[in-house]
Amino acid sequence: MSxxxxxxxxxxxxxxxxxxxxxxxxxxxxVGAGWSWRAAGGPLREAARLLVQQRRRTLLPDTxxxxxxxxxxxxxxxxxxxxxxxxxxxxxxxxxxxVWFNAMEVCVWGAIWLTGWGTNSCYPLVxxxxxxxxxxxxxxxxxxxxxxxxxxxxxxxxxxxxAAQSGLWFxxxxxxxxxxxxxSAAAMAFWGPMDRPVGSDIAGGVRGExxxxxxxxxxxxxxxxxxxxxxxxxxxxxxxxxxxxxxAWAWTAIKTxxxxxxxxxxxxxxxxxxxxxxxxxxxxVLIPASLLQLLVVAVVVL
Amino acid sequence: MTAxxxxxxxxxxxxxxxxxxxxxxxxATFALLTSxxxxxxxxxxxxxxxxxxxxxxxxxxxxxxMAVFMIMFMMNPAGLTPMRMVHNTRIAGLVAGGxxxxxxxxxxxxxxxxxxxxxxxxxxxxxxxxxxxxxxxVMMVIGVxxxxxxxxxxxxxxxxxxxxxxxxxxxxxxxx
Numbered sequence: 482m483s484x485x486x487x488x489x490x491x492x493x494x495x496x497x498x499x500x501x502x503x504x505x506x507x508x509x510x511x512v513g514a515g516w517s518w519r520a521a522g523g524p525l526r527e528a529a530r531l532l533v534q535q536r537r538r539t540l541l542p543d544t545x546x547x548x549x550x551x552x553x554x555x556x557x558x559x560x561x562x563x564x565x566x567x568x569x570x571x572x573x574x575x576x577x578x579x580v581w582f583n584a585m586e587v588c589v590w591g592a593i594w595l596t597g598w599g600t601n602s603c604y605p606l607v608x609x610x611x612x613x614x615x616x617x618x619x620x621x622x623x624x625x626x627x628x629x630x631x632x633x634x635x636x637x638x639x640x641x642x643x644a645a646q647s648g649l650w651f652x653x654x655x656x657x658x659x660x661x662x663x664x665s666a667a668a669m670a671f672w673g674p675m676d677r678p679v680g681s682d683i684a685g686g687v688r689g690e691x692x693x694x695x696x697x698x699x700x701x702x703x704x705x706x707x708x709x710x711x712x713x714x715x716x717x718x719x720x721x722x723x724x725x726x727x728x729a730w731a732w733t734a735i736k737t738x739x740x741x742x743x744x745x746x747x748x749x750x751x752x753x754x755x756x757x758x759x760x761x762x763x764x765x766v767l768i769p770a771s772l773l774q775l776l777v778v779a780v781v782v783l
Numbered sequence: 784m785t786a787x788x789x790x791x792x793x794x795x796x797x798x799x800x801x802x803x804x805x806x807x808x809x810x811a812t813f814a815l816l817t818s819x820x821x822x823x824x825x826x827x828x829x830x831x832x833x834x835x836x837x838x839x840x841x842x843x844x845x846x847x848x849m850a851v852f853m854i855m856f857m858m859n860p861a862g863l864t865p866m867r868m869v870h871n872t873r874i875a876g877l878v879a880g881g882x883x884x885x886x887x888x889x890x891x892x893x894x895x896x897x898x899x900x901x902x903x904x905x906x907x908x909x910x911x912x913x914x915x916x917x918x919x920x921v922m923m924v925i926g927v928x929x930x931x932x933x934x935x936x937x938x939x940x941x942x943x944x945x946x947x948x949x950x951x952x953x954x955x956x957x958x959x
Contacts, residue, residue: 543807543809543810545810546809546810546813549813575832575836576832576833577832577833577836580833580836580837580840581836583840584836584837584839584840584843587840587843587844588839588843590843590844590847591813591816591843591846591847594847594850595809595813598809599809610851613847613848613851616847617844617848620844621934637833760937764934764937764938765938768934
């Protein structure tokens with residue numbers, strides 16, 4: 482952090498994040514419509530509609546907390562993204578970047594709970610509580626997957642994690658941690674099979690009562706969080722910008738797009754994890770698996 | 784640096800006051816969280832990166848769990864009607880004032896040592912060594928033991944929890 486950050490990175494980061502967010506929303510719409518490319522314009526039309534839509538108010542909302550929650554989701558996603566390298570280096574490379582990334586993901590819990598609470602409506606509140614429970618259930622395997630990465634690299638600085646993969650990508654010799662990361666990252670981004678906090682069984686859950694610009698900001702934040710969760714897999718497991726011929730930023734973009742496409746495709750292919758079983762999946766399968774992976778990595782590093 | 788510290792100090796103290804002024808449990812919880820996050824960022828200012836980020840991470844989790852429990856146990860779960868965040872004000876005021884005077888006196892009267900040498904390269908590491916010292920191994924073993932206890936407690940609790948496994952998946956157990 483001592484050396485000055487090039488201005489190019491500071492400009493490129495929001496552009497890249499916004500671009501990937503739009504692409505994620507468009508691709509999600511296309512896959513959701515059964516690979517119909519005519520649905521590609523859907524998200525942009527929806528964004529334009531929400532911009533001019535009048536807000537629907539619930540009875541006695543806690544507007545301050547609601548706004549804090551809706552905006553907090555996007556802010557947390559952006560702050561989580563600043564430690565991820567776009568090619569050679571990130572916007573900020575603190576010595577504990579991996580932990581910072583996780584801390585910002587956890588801030589999302591607060592944002593979602595506040596959104597659910599603030600509307601003063603039943604289903605959003607149920608969705609908010611669902612997300613807190615889901616976050617608690619999946620935080621431990623998520624953390625263990627990230628600790629495995631830090632242990633393998635011998636550092637929590639994202640730059641050094643990437644450097645440690647110059648010989649062999651972490652996904653090759655810690656595949657279980659990678660799988661656990663993908664599952665738990667989807668849970669932390671309430672995405673795919675773990676999207677019950679905004680599930681249709683509770684009328685849209687947390688975002689059920691959001692309308693107009695509030696809903697737009699929430700949706701943008703949700704896709705941005707998904708993009709950041711997918712992009713983080715690249716420096717943590719997929720060797721960062723390493724690759725032949727193309728420059729580092731291009732490889733970072735290609736790998737991010739691949740992980741993102743996989744997550745979006747899986748969301749439309751896999752059945753939802755029932756809320757009464759999701760803790761079982763996490764604590765009885767993911768935690769033992771990630772602990773064993775941690776042990777293997779620890780033995781190899783020793 | 785100094786400006787950042789005072790800014791964080793003001794945010795921290797102001798939101799701590801807000802905890803007792805606001806009339807909703809959710810607002811009180813998140814005011815407290817704001818106060819604690821400011822403390823976490825203040826740790827980042829003195830290069831205790833790991834501790835600072837960990838404070839942010841843990842406090843968000845803790846405050847959310849606290850919010851869940853507080854709202855679960857409060858007399859007005861919906862939070863629709865405003866409620867006071869203070870009760871038993873006289874004794875609470877006496878205790879709080881006494882503790883404040885004690886801490887402030889301690890902070891002002893302690894002969895703080897002057898800085899000798901330079902800050903270490905990794906302050907978190909140095910802090911851990913100076914707190915734990917030769918008992919590091921014991922502390923690490925206890926840490927793992929606590930984690931194992933937590934996991935096994937939850938596993939035991941969920942096996943017969945509110946959501947039993949459906950009958951078709953329950954093997955080796957008789958009729959309930």
